[in-house]
Amino acid sequence: MNRRAFALGASAIVGFPRIARASGGLDVADPEPDVALRVLLATGSFDSPQPIDQWHFGWDGRTYRGSFTTTTLEDGRAALLNVLPLDAYLSGVINREMPAGWPDAAQRAQAIVSRTFVLGRVRPAKPYDVVADESDQKYGGIDGETDSGRAAVETTSGAILTFAGTPAHVAYSSCCGGRTADAGDVWNTPFPYLPSIEDPHCVDTPGYGWTVDVGAGDLAKAFGSQFSALGTLRDVDLHEPAPDARPDSIAFVGSSSTFETTPKALRSALGASVVRSTFVRSIALGSGSSSLTIAGTGHGHGVGLCQWGTREMAASGSLATDILAFYFPGTIIGRA
Numbered sequence: 001m002n003r004r005a006f007a008l009g010a011s012a013i014v015g016f017p018r019i020a021r022a023s024g025g026l027d028v029a030d031p032e033p034d035v036a037l038r039v040l041l042a043t044g045s046f047d048s049p050q051p052i053d054q055w056h057f058g059w060d061g062r063t064y065r066g067s068f069t070t071t072t073l074e075d076g077r078a079a080l081l082n083v084l085p086l087d088a089y090l091s092g093v094i095n096r097e098m099p100a101g102w103p104d105a106a107q108r109a110q111a112i113v114s115r116t117f118v119l120g121r122v123r124p125a126k127p128y129d130v131v132a133d134e135s136d137q138k139y140g141g142i143d144g145e146t147d148s149g150r151a152a153v154e155t156t157s158g159a160i161l162t163f164a165g166t167p168a169h170v171a172y173s174s175c176c177g178g179r180t181a182d183a184g185d186v187w188n189t190p191f192p193y194l195p196s197i198e199d200p201h202c203v204d205t206p207g208y209g210w211t212v213d214v215g216a217g218d219l220a221k222a223f224g225s226q227f228s229a230l231g232t233l234r235d236v237d238l239h240e241p242a243p244d245a246r247p248d249s250i251a252f253v254g255s256s257s258t259f260e261t262t263p264k265a266l267r268s269a270l271g272a273s274v275v276r277s278t279f280v281r282s283i284a285l286g287s288g289s290s291s292l293t294i295a296g297t298g299h300g301h302g303v304g305l306c307q308w309g310t311r312e313m314a315a316s317g318s319l320a321t322d323i324l325a326f327y328f329p330g331t332i333i334g335r336a
Helices: 086-091 104-119 147-155 183-187 216-223 263-270 307-315 320-327
Strands: 013-016 032-043 050-053 056-059 062-065 067-072 078-085 159-163 209-215 233-239 249-254 258-261 280-285 291-297 332-335
Touching: 032 086, 056 067, 062 078, 078 086, 086 104, 086 147, 104 147, 104 159, 104 307, 104 320, 209 216, 216 263, 216 291, 233 280, 258 263, 307 320
Parallel strands: none
Antiparallel strands: 013 032, 032 078, 050 056, 056 062, 067 078, 159 332, 209 291, 233 249, 249 258, 280 291
16 A cells, blocks of 8 residues: 555545445445545556446456446546445455454454545545555455455444544554654654554564665666766665664765665665565675675555554454554544
């Protein structure tokens, strides 16, 4: 998911049926008001969806709740949208973003965070609200639903995170690597409830620690003239503001000059599949200065809720409210 900050917008209200609760079946019930969320499924050239009934359709081998429509984007491309109630959308999201077998409290915390996030993406002036992939949240239609995911959405229905009476700006990632990241360091926009906090709960995450070798040529390709101007690479320094804190800068020291960047920029330049998180622990020069060995912990940007930490807290008996209070200090549960 691309965890961008949001502003709560107005939402359209239309009649939709409630989804089947923990059944997995297609149902048609009496319509009732709900947020009409517009989910972007495809752009450009795409096959036409096939209506099933008034409230369901099939497309690309999957079944979706709600209705579909097409629109034209600002760049002239055609776009296919799924229009459906907020909680029906969330039911197709929760277990695409978090495994269905994880504790109920973890899935409820995820449901509240996901609901808070998506409400901030509702923008009536735009052709759609959210994209059905990790650039917003992964959404799989009815095929992405599970009993536990629907239960998490139902039991938290209407609940969102708020701060000082307004919806909070929320984010989450797979594993923070032992310390969450400050939103101000990652996105240049700080929030008092998105600080960097020590998190001991995610240390048992599979692949918690990672190491990758990167050639100097890859760095030159990624950073261009900034890296080429260094001359011969002599050293790499990580600046950590406090012991065991996330580094806030990386200095590449060369024979001709010094080039400074950030862990976020390094990850963006080399790719998230190479630099798996912004929690870089060390960078060592290889022999002949022709390569670097980068080591770190965690997976993702690290801001806000740590999903593997959430799993461990829930398994240890924490409630969803306890989990959210830990990862978003100062927030309270409000209503959408």
